[in-house]
Amino acid sequence: MFKYLVIATIILAFYVLSAYATTDIIRLLKGSKTPVYAPDCYCDACGNKIRLIDQIPIFAYLFNGGKCHHCKCKIPSFDFYFEIFFLLGLTVTNILLRFSLIGFAATVAEYELAKLIFIIIKGKREDSFAKNLLISLLTNVLVFLLIGALYVMLAIVRAKLG
Numbered sequence: 001m002f003k004y005l006v007i008a009t010i011i012l013a014f015y016v017l018s019a020y021a022t023t024d025i026i027r028l029l030k031g032s033k034t035p036v037y038a039p040d041c042y043c044d045a046c047g048n049k050i051r052l053i054d055q056i057p058i059f060a061y062l063f064n065g066g067k068c069h070h071c072k073c074k075i076p077s078f079d080f081y082f083e084i085f086f087l088l089g090l091t092v093t094n095i096l097l098r099f100s101l102i103g104f105a106a107t108v109a110e111y112e113l114a115k116l117i118f119i120i121i122k123g124k125r126e127d128s129f130a131k132n133l134l135i136s137l138l139t140n141v142l143v144f145l146l147i148g149a150l151y152v153m154l155a156i157v158r159a160k161l162g
């Protein structure tokens with residue numbers, strides 16, 4: 001039972017990771033001016049701060065009809081599909097690899113590879129790219145240490161309970 005609780009927590013972590021990816025990766029792409037480490041998100045059109053409740057991945061976009069709460073401008077659907085891409089991609093990979101430690105390695109590889117591919121396709125941001133990339137990679141280490149701890153916990157539970 002505890003095993004499934006840990007697996008559910010890992011999938012929940014992917015959901016949070018999909019939101020993190022929109023700031024971590026999209027801010028490295030061409031046209032972005034917000035620093036990777038800025039805690040708040042802003043609407044591209046009106047510049048207003050996006051409320052925390054409107055940052056809930058996937059659901060906030062659907063609930064708001066893909067529009068900014070302040071100016072009713074359309075939020076790029078790219079952000080929406082981007083979140084689904086990470087949540088589904090990482091979940092499917094881990095179901096195939098049974099949420100093993102190899103699954104964790106694949107999760108890190110998939111995330112960083114996706115970052116690289118998005119940078120190649122969309123182009124890198126015009127100002128302070130190197131600095132933002134460095135900060136991005138450093139925070140990734142912290143994020144994946146936390147997620148990695150869940151996988152280690154799961155491996156221990158499996159070894160003990162089978």
Ligand SMILES: [Zn+2]
Nearest residue numbers: 043046068071
């Ligand atoms: Zn707006």
